[in-house]
Amino acid sequence: MSTTTPASARVPAVPAPLARPERCDRCGAAALVKVTLTTGGELHFCGHHARKHAARLLEIGAGLRSAL
Template identity: 55%
Template sequence: MTAALATTPLTAADRCDRCGAQAYVRVRLSSGGELLFCAHHGREHTPRLQEAAADIHDESHRLAGAPAPAADQER
């Protein structure tokens, strides 16, 4: 794996391998595999995965940001 892959931001197209929700945690395993998790499953599985992971990239802090304002629509 290259360093560029490790820093690639997760997008809305990246889905949790456990439940299919948007992924916010990427786990690269020492064996070369990769797992993606939503914030919930990332928190649940990260403690055990730290033993087998080469890298854990967590972007769940993005969930705390303020939502974009909705556009005003007249009916």
């Protein structure tokens, strides 16, 4: 007697839904950088806006990291 389930009776695995990708808080493009503010908030920026605001964000002590 076989103890394995026949292939025809197996339920196919259902992949988890993809997480909604973050969007740039400034323009809505795909976010590449996640900014953590000292106040506890978070911002998401595309590459363009991350470069544009990076100097000031670092001045105020915000943490920047790749969102990928």
